């Protein structure tokens with residue numbers, strides 16, 4: 001056998017493999033997983049039934065056009081069907097957007113720190129990532145992002161609320177930013193946590209899309225709708241982009257189980273959004289407690305909170321794990337803690353209370 005292995009693209013050498021949040025209960029007492037921004041509620045019985053029914057025919061390929069789901073989404077958002085595209089989670093759709101817009105020599109702008117997949121999928125496309133630091137308050141620096149635009153810019157991600165800080169950008173600043181973006185640059189408003197927003201100053205990306213042909217909105221069923229394990233996300237975009245998303249889709253990427261669960265979830269939206277309301281209540285409880293304890297925590301509009309811990313990050317994460325909750329450390333920066341069941345949140349708050357506030 002030859003010693004030579006197949007030649008791989010050089011760009012892959014520097015690309016890290018996406019790291020998922022650590023599961024709960026892997027050694028040690030940690031029983032609550034607060035590391036992946038998941039919805040802690042189990043599936044609704046009606047949603048489970050629709051998945052079970054779909055499972056009876058998984059010997060067949062799924063409906064590649066996601067017809068039923070497209071109809072539901074079209075009605076729910078008041079957008080034409082051909083302005084919609086589904087994919088294997090919103091991260092799958094984000095990767096398709098890169099394939100559709102960017103390649104070697106092109107530039108992709110996003111804030112940093114933000115969603116970990118952005119640098120990975122950008123570099124896989126061959127394009128150059130342009131990372132614009134968050135402000136000292138952990139918010140997108142939209143002026144600096146606009147200043148970073150060049151002739152080579154093809155796509156810009158705005159993560160609103162931002163993962164992992166939970167911070168948001170408001171209507172006026174986003175509109176001002178969009179006014180500065182050339183028409184031939186695609187702006188992707190990643191709204192994975194949209195349903196958790198209570199700040200009325202945050203615009204709904206779908207309203208911006210209606211007025212701006214270069215805006216694309218990314219949404220997911222993984223968070224508020226609790227379908228993370230089924231992998232279904234979607235984009236709302238004007239026709240040329242939506243058509244490109246259909247071309248770049250992995251054939252049959254969204255399973256019939258996922259499609260049926262998404263349809264059933266949209267039909268059970270009131271109940272699911274009621275759960276989101278309870279999680280938002282828990283978020284307030286956690287934020288109030290952390291602030292009363294003396295922590296400086298950026299205002300969050302998502303289902304997680306961000307503690308800037310610098311060099312103490314890994315230590316804090318280890319103390320949490322010992323106490324029974326798994327959180328998400330970003331070494332040298334901070335920890336992101338998902339708002340989960342009240343019991344898990346209580347454990348986290350207790351650890352935070354006993355932990356020194358200054359390094």
Ligand code: PMP
Nearest residue numbers: 089090091115163192220222233
């Ligand atoms: N965007 C953001 C900002 C996220 O935090 C996540 C999940 N962590 C995603 C997109 C992708 O979610 P999914 O692929 O499950 O839809």
